[in-house]
Amino acid sequence: xxxxxxxxxxxxxxxxxxxxxxxxxxxxxxxxxxxxxxxxxxxxxxxxxxxxxxxxxxxxxxxxxxxxxxxxxxxxxxxxxxxxxxxxxxxxxxxxxxxxxxxxxxxxx
Amino acid sequence: xxxxxxxxxxxxxxxxxxxxxxxxxxxxxxxxxxxxxxxxxxxxxxxxxxxxxxxxxxxxxxxxxxxxxxxxxxxxxxxxxxxxxxxxxxxxxxxxxxxxxxxxxxxxxxxxxxxxxxxxxxxxxxxxxxxxxxxxxxxxxxxxxxxxxxxxxxxxxxxxxxxxxxxxxxxxxxxxxxxxxxxxxxxxxxxxxxxxxxxxxxxxxxxxxxxxxxxxxxxxxxxxxxxxxxxxxxxxxxxxxxxxxxxxxxxxxxxxxxxxxxxxxxxxxxxxxxxxxxxxxxxxxxxxxxxxxxxxxxxxxxxxxxxxxxxxxxxxxxxxxxxxxxxxxxxxxxxxxxxxxxxxxxxxxxxxxxxxxxxxxxxxxxxxxxxxxxxxxxxxxxxxxxxxxxxxxxxxxxxxxxxxxxxxxxxxxxxxxxxxxxxxxxxxxxxxxxxxxxxxxxxxxxxxxxxxxxxxxxxxxxxxxxxxxxxxxxxxxxxxxxxxxxxxxxxxxxxxxxxxxxxxxxxxxxxxxxxxxxxxxxxxxxxxxxxxxxxxxxxxxxxxxxxxx
Amino acid sequence: xxxxxxxxxxxxxxxxxxxxxxxxxxxxxxxxxxxxxxxxxxxxxxxxxxxxxxxxxxxxxxxxxxxxxxxxxxxxxxxxxxxxxxxxxxxxxxxxxxxxxxxxxxxxxxxxxxxxxxxxxxxxxxxxxxxxxxxxxxxxxxxxxxxxxxxxxxxxxxxxxxxxxxxxxxxxxxxxxxxxxxxxxxxxxxxxxxxxxxxxxxxxxxxxxxxxxxxxxxxxxxxxxxxxxxxxxxxxxxxx
Numbered sequence: 001x002x003x004x005x006x007x008x009x010x011x012x013x014x015x016x017x018x019x020x021x022x023x024x025x026x027x028x029x030x031x032x033x034x035x036x037x038x039x040x041x042x043x044x045x046x047x048x049x050x051x052x053x054x055x056x057x058x059x060x061x062x063x064x065x066x067x068x069x070x071x072x073x074x075x076x077x078x079x080x081x082x083x084x085x086x087x088x089x090x091x092x093x094x095x096x097x098x099x100x101x102x103x104x105x106x107x108x109x
Numbered sequence: 110x111x112x113x114x115x116x117x118x119x120x121x122x123x124x125x126x127x128x129x130x131x132x133x134x135x136x137x138x139x140x141x142x143x144x145x146x147x148x149x150x151x152x153x154x155x156x157x158x159x160x161x162x163x164x165x166x167x168x169x170x171x172x173x174x175x176x177x178x179x180x181x182x183x184x185x186x187x188x189x190x191x192x193x194x195x196x197x198x199x200x201x202x203x204x205x206x207x208x209x210x211x212x213x214x215x216x217x218x219x220x221x222x223x224x225x226x227x228x229x230x231x232x233x234x235x236x237x238x239x240x241x242x243x244x245x246x247x248x249x250x251x252x253x254x255x256x257x258x259x260x261x262x263x264x265x266x267x268x269x270x271x272x273x274x275x276x277x278x279x280x281x282x283x284x285x286x287x288x289x290x291x292x293x294x295x296x297x298x299x300x301x302x303x304x305x306x307x308x309x310x311x312x313x314x315x316x317x318x319x320x321x322x323x324x325x326x327x328x329x330x331x332x333x334x335x336x337x338x339x340x341x342x343x344x345x346x347x348x349x350x351x352x353x354x355x356x357x358x359x360x361x362x363x364x365x366x367x368x369x370x371x372x373x374x375x376x377x378x379x380x381x382x383x384x385x386x387x388x389x390x391x392x393x394x395x396x397x398x399x400x401x402x403x404x405x406x407x408x409x410x411x412x413x414x415x416x417x418x419x420x421x422x423x424x425x426x427x428x429x430x431x432x433x434x435x436x437x438x439x440x441x442x443x444x445x446x447x448x449x450x451x452x453x454x455x456x457x458x459x460x461x462x463x464x465x466x467x468x469x470x471x472x473x474x475x476x477x478x479x480x481x482x483x484x485x486x487x488x489x490x491x492x493x494x495x496x497x498x499x500x501x502x503x504x505x506x507x508x509x510x511x512x513x514x515x516x517x518x519x520x521x522x523x524x525x526x527x528x529x530x531x532x533x534x535x536x537x538x539x540x541x542x543x544x545x546x547x548x549x550x551x552x553x554x555x556x557x558x559x560x561x562x563x564x565x566x567x568x569x570x571x572x573x574x575x576x577x578x579x580x581x582x583x584x585x586x587x588x589x590x591x592x593x594x595x596x597x598x599x600x601x602x603x604x605x606x607x608x609x610x611x612x613x614x615x616x617x618x619x620x621x622x623x624x625x626x627x628x629x630x631x632x633x634x635x636x637x638x639x640x641x642x643x644x645x646x647x648x649x650x651x652x653x654x655x656x657x658x
Numbered sequence: 659x660x661x662x663x664x665x666x667x668x669x670x671x672x673x674x675x676x677x678x679x680x681x682x683x684x685x686x687x688x689x690x691x692x693x694x695x696x697x698x699x700x701x702x703x704x705x706x707x708x709x710x711x712x713x714x715x716x717x718x719x720x721x722x723x724x725x726x727x728x729x730x731x732x733x734x735x736x737x738x739x740x741x742x743x744x745x746x747x748x749x750x751x752x753x754x755x756x757x758x759x760x761x762x763x764x765x766x767x768x769x770x771x772x773x774x775x776x777x778x779x780x781x782x783x784x785x786x787x788x789x790x791x792x793x794x795x796x797x798x799x800x801x802x803x804x805x806x807x808x809x810x811x812x813x814x815x816x817x818x819x820x821x822x823x824x825x826x827x828x829x830x831x832x833x834x835x836x837x838x839x840x841x842x843x844x845x846x847x848x849x850x851x852x853x854x855x856x857x858x859x860x861x862x863x864x865x866x867x868x869x870x871x872x873x874x875x876x877x878x879x880x881x882x883x884x885x886x887x888x889x890x891x892x893x894x895x896x897x898x
Contacts, residue, residue, distance in 0.1 A: 019757045020750060029747040036739050040732065043893035051897070055889040063882045070750050071878050078688070080294065081695055088699035091322050091409055092706040099358045099710055102413065102425035103717060219679040221689045287696045295689040296679075325700045329707035333834065340797045342830040343823065344711060350823040355714055359707050627679075 018075035028069045035062045113621060113630055113654040121654045123526065123623040138223035139626055144209035145524075146230050151205060152593070154196035154237060157244075161189035163586065166548075166579040172569045182565040183250035184266070188243075190253025195275050196237055198505050199367060202374035203285055203320075204233070206516050207313045209524060211289060213617035213624060214307050216298025216633040221291040229284045236278030243271040252563060254364070257345035257356040261337040269338060272331045279324045279331075282370075286320025289313050298616070300635030304398075307615055307639055308391060311398045312377025315405040319366045319373075323409065327363035330356065354420055361412035369408040371505060372472070373401055375512030376443055379465045382519055383447050385613040386462035387454025390640040393446045400439035400446075407436040417488045426485055433483035440476050444469060459611075460534030464515025467542050471507025475500055478553065493563075496556025502549045511541070514592060522606030526623040526656060527599045533591060541588035547581025608651050614640050619651055675866045687868050694872040698879045701842075705883055708835045712890065715827050722824035724807040724895030729794060730832070731785060735892040738781050742881045745774035749874045756867040761860060764870070768854040771877065775847040782840055789829070796830045808898035832891055839887060842880050849873050 039058040047054060068074040073081055114122040124141045134142060164185050168176045177185065208226065212219055220226050243249055249271040251260040260268050293306070293314050333344055334356070343349025345356040384391050391397060413421055413429040447469055456462070478500040481487050491497060521529050551574035556562075560571050567575070609618040620629050630651075637644065680686040716723050752767035793801040802822040809817040853873055856862065862870055 017757065020754060022751075022754070025747060025750045025754065029743065032743045032746075033740065036736065036743065039889060039893065040736055043732075043896040046897040051893075051895070055893050056886075059885050059889040062885050066746060066878050066882055066885075070746055071875055078691075080692060084692075084695045084699050087318075088322065088702040092702055092709075094409055095326065095362055095703075095706055095710050096713055098410070098413070098425070098428070099355075099362075099714065100717065101428060102354070102358070102421045103714055105422040105424040108422065108424060217679065221679075222693060223679065225693075283700050287693055287700070290696055291689050291693045294692060295685060321696055321700050322703050325704035326707045329704050329838075332838075333707075333711070336830075336834060342796050342834075343826060344830055344834075350715075350719065350821070350827050352714065352718075355711060359710060362707075 018072065020069070020072075020075075024069065028065050031065055032062050035065075112652075114625055115654065119657070121621065121656045122625050123621070123656060124626045125526070125623050126656070127626045136227075138219070138227055140208050140212055140220050140223065140226055141524075141624065141626075143223075143226050143230055144205050147200070147204035147208060147233070150230075150234060150237060151197055151201055154192055154240075155589075157241075158189055158193035158197055159586065159589070161185050161192065163582060165189060166582040168565050169567075169575045170572075170579050172567050172572050172575075174566045177565070179565065180250060183252070183563070184248035186563055187250050187252050188248055191249070191271060191275065192240060193505075194253055194367070195278050196233075196240060198371045198509055199282060200233060200278070200285070201371075201509065202378065202513055202516065203289070203313060203316060203370075204229075206309075206378065206513075206520065207289060207316075207374060208285075210520065210617055211292060211310060211313060212296065213523075213620065213628055214310050214615060215293065215296060215301055216616050216629065216635065217292065217296035218627045218629075220288050221296055222288050225284050226288055229281045229288070232277050232281035232284070236274045236276070236281065239270050239274030239277060243267045243274060246270065254360065255331075255334060255356075256360075257334065257337070257353050258347065258351075261334055261345055269335050272335055276328055276331045279328045282320050283324045283328075286317035286324075289317040290321065293317075298633045298635055301616075304394070305635060305637075305639050307377075308380035308394070308397050308401070309374075309377035312373045312380070312401050315401040316370050316373045318402075318405050319370050319408065323363040323366040323370075326359055327367075330359040330363075333359075354416065357416050357419055358413065361415045362409075365412040365415065366405070366408045368501070368504070369404055371509050373404060375468065375509045375516075376401065378512045378516035378519070379447060379468050381613075381615070382461045382465040382515055383450050384640045384642065385519070385611050386459060386465070387451045387456050388642045389450055389454040390638075390642060391446065392449035392452075393442075394639065396442055397446055400442045403439040404436065407432070407439070411436055411483075414483055414488070417485060418492050430483055430485050434480065437476060437480055437483075440472075444473055444476075458535075459518075460529075460531060460538055461515045461519035463535060463538040463542075464511045464518065467511045467538070467545075468508055468515065471503050471511065471545070475503030475507055478503065491556055493561055494556035495552040495560045495562055498562050499549050499552035499556060502552070507545055507549070511545075514538070514541070517592070517596070519611070520617070521596065521599070522610045523617055523622050523624070525596075525600055525603070526606050527603030528606050528610060529592075529599045529603060530595050533595045537588050537591035537595075540584060540591065544581050544583075544585030544588050548578050548585055549581070551575070551577045551581075605655060607653060612645065614642055614645065621651070621654060623656075683866070690868050690872060694875050698875060701879060705835075705838065708831065708838065709886070709890075712831045712835065715824075715831065716890075716894075719821070719824035719827065720894075721806045722820040723828045724898070725804050725820035726794075726802075726825040726828035726832075727891060727894040728807060728896065729792070729804065730892050731788065732892050732896065734781050734785050735888055738778050739884065739888045741774050741778045741781070742884050745771050745778070746878055746881045748774060749877050753867070753870060753874055756857070756862050756870055757864055759864050761857065761862075764857045764862065765854055768850055768857060768870075772847055772850050772854065775843055775850070779840060779843055779847070782836065786833075789833075794825075794829050796826050796833065800826050800829070802826065807895045835887055835891070839880065839883055842883070846873070846877050846880055849876070 035058050039055055042054050042058070043051065067085065073085070116122060120126060124139055134146065137143060164176075168174070168182060168185070174182065208220070246267050249266045249268055251264060251268060255268070255272065293310060336342055337344055337346070343351045345351045345353050347353060380391055380397065411429055411433040413425060414433045417426050417430075478496070482491065482497065482500060518529060518534055521527070555571055555574050558571065560567050606622040608621050610622070611618070616633055616635070619633060676683050677686060680689065748767045748770040752764055752771065755763035755767055789795050793799055800822070802820065802825040804820055804825070806818050806820050850873060853869060857870070
């Protein structure tokens with residue numbers, strides 16, 4: 001008798017929950033291990049200032065794989081999840097970037 | 110037509126009579142009861158913070174340090190600041206009015222996570238107990254801002270317990286914000302689209318974003334301060350290669366958006382009141398919603414304007430100064446839109462509207478003086494003077510507290526089922542307004558003339574303004590005590606309130622006063638726009654059922 | 659006329675896991691999921707403060723940080739990274755198991771996750787113990803006398819040593835960041851222990867496994883934090 005709900009955004013009500021295939025779980029696992037190997041190997045090669053960039057890039061790729069596949073963000077119909085993730089990263093970036101804007105320009109004349 | 114739930118003895122079931130005894134309150138998951146729990150605790154801390162303020166003003170009556178030693182004075186302004194900021198102004202409106210009203214306004218039975226809501230209150234209480242312990246154990250004298258290395262290296266006072274209290278209260282804030290965001294996204298009634306939401310709800314949504322994303326940064330900063338104090342780490346200690354400014358960056362990254370946590374909910378209250386007592390839709394609904402979100406986002410980009418003279422690079426200072434000018438724009442838009450709402454409205458001057466008027470004027474002054482401070486050249490002269498103190502008190506007291514009181518009066522009939530005495534309400538509002546301006550306007554002048562903040566001794570030529578300020582503070586105190594008295598009186602002797610005493614728009618007025626535990630007799634379905642004061646007859650009327658026969 | 663209690667009872671009868679203030683199980687699940695993601699967003703900012711401090715000092719004291727980083731055992735760090743990656747896999751397999759209705763497989767993969775988490779913590783404890791022995795723990799016993807990276811190729815008299823204060827800064831941040839991470843791991847292990855017990859009791863079905871899903875999100879997040887910590891703390895200037 002109670003009214004069913006709600007003016008909330010359309011959710012994945014009609015489509016069944018996505019079940020990851022065993023293959024994709026293992027494939028991502030292998031990719032993550034490969035990334036780890038790569039980043040450790042790259043650390044021992046002199047790339048000058050690019051060492052840090054390479055390490056961070058590989059870390060970000062690994063993190064993205066975890067978020068998209070293991071945390072199911074690729075298979076969700078919720079755009080809100082993506083917005084939450086992007087917001088967190090954006091504001092973290094602001095904290096880091098604007099703080100560094102101070103430190104990197106302190107000695108400028 | 111849905112019927113109210115009535116017990117066998119003829120009493121209508123409300124959230125107030127659906128269970129008696131301490132356990133039914135301390136273990137409640139009803140958002141309305143939790144709001145009242147918060148009301149008790151927040152009022153308690155308001156008076157503690159206010160007590161410290163009165164001691165400060167007493168000390169400042171004379172130019173020489175008369176009443177207390179310098180070290181004690183340091184504790185007075187620190188405790189005043191910490192208690193007020195972290196235990197009154199930041200939680201105040203969201204915890205009391207937000208908790209009570211958001212489910213009602215969106216047509217839901219409760220918040221998304223009622224048990225987390227209760228947990229939030231307990232965290233607030235635990236943080237508060239830590240703060241009380243700090244006070245009783247001799248206080249803390251770092252200033253509310255905990256600046257390093259003073260707080261980490263040189264003080265023997267209760268820095269860690271105070272910091273821990275703030276940390277725990279911070280998690281209360283994060284969980285409340287999280288709860289509100291999920292509630293507003295997921296629990297809206299059928300037909301309650303985003304563009305039909307009351308601006309009060311939008312304001313809390315924007316506030317919640319800040320609470321969730323900003324508070325953790327000050328939380329980790331506090332952890333670092335505690336670790337540094339305990340283990341002499343050196344992260345903020347220049348003698349060990351640390352940078353005190355790093356603390357300030359991390360601290361202000363939260364504490365500047367925190368001031369928007371303080372003001373945005375109050376702006377939401379003002380929108381509701383102005384529309385009701387002008388009998389008009391809000392002018393520029395879309396702009397108002399964009400403005401609150403804009404304030405929340407831009408508010409994260411301006412924090413180093415608190416650090417202009419601390420030693421940051423000039424180029425960073427220029428960037429932050431420019432960004433600080435931007436953040437004033439959405440706030441100004443809101444002031445213009447409230448004014449435009451009132452234009453050609455059918456205005457009446459009940460107590461809530463008086464507070465709303467007070468807010469608009471005083472917030473404008475506070476906001477404009479903020480722009481003076483955002484100007485680098487000016488800030489060099491007035492930083493760390495009473496000018497800054499006057500600026501933020503205009504916003505926090507002239508703004509937030511006024512709106513909070515206005516909201517308490519506006520929704521009191523809904524919360525308690527009683528009307529407060531209108532004559533006393535108007536009198537108290539007038540006393541608050543006069544007391545407030547007498548307290549804080551002289552401080553603009555004092556600051557401009559050079560009186561530093563956090564000093565209890567000052568040149569004799571500043572005395573007359575300080576005396577005026579103290580006189581104002583006393584009047585203000587009376588103005589705050591009056592509602593305490595007549596609200597309490599009204600709970601027993603006030604006129605029983607109908608469901609919609611103000612004939613206001615909004616779903617919260619479509620249910621009984623006080624509401625039943627599950628808020629509505631039947632699930633509301635919304636088919637009208639927000640603030641439809643020109644089409645009030647489209648809204649179905651509720652059948653009044655008095656609480657007792 | 660119906661009492662509110664009767665309405666609650668009717669609701670509960672449809673689905674015992676459904677809480678009274680939600681209209682459908684779908685709404686409850688989506689609310690819980692959004693709540694978890696928001697919690698993770700605040701965790702990003704929580705760790706973010708530490709990353710900011712680290713970024714500032716790495717920028718200021720790059721050489722000294724390189725020297726200090728080389729004092730960390732890269733084999734143990736890499737092993738820990740592999741352990742956590744495997745634990746993310748076991749979490750995903752646990753969710754798969756419950757989605758397919760396999761109760762014992764669910765319990766098995768949850769226990770595997772716990773085991774891997776404990777392995778991580780054990781290796782971490784070993785690393786911390788080593789730091790104690792080498793007097794690299796910040797505080798009164800801190801003692802650091804190591805070369806800057808790449809100084810070995812110079813004659814002994816000209817070799818430059820790392821600034822001990824700056825090296826101590828590295829270790830302060832190392833302990834703060836990995837310590838905070840380890841605290842989150844401990845909470846995660848405890849959480850999974852509780853869930854494994856409930857799973858064994860049959861509480862989770864393909865229709866209701868929200869707590870497993872949300873705990874999984876938490877665990878993956880903690881894994882991601884470690885992925886960045888490993889890269890930033892262990893791999894500075896290793897080539898020198």
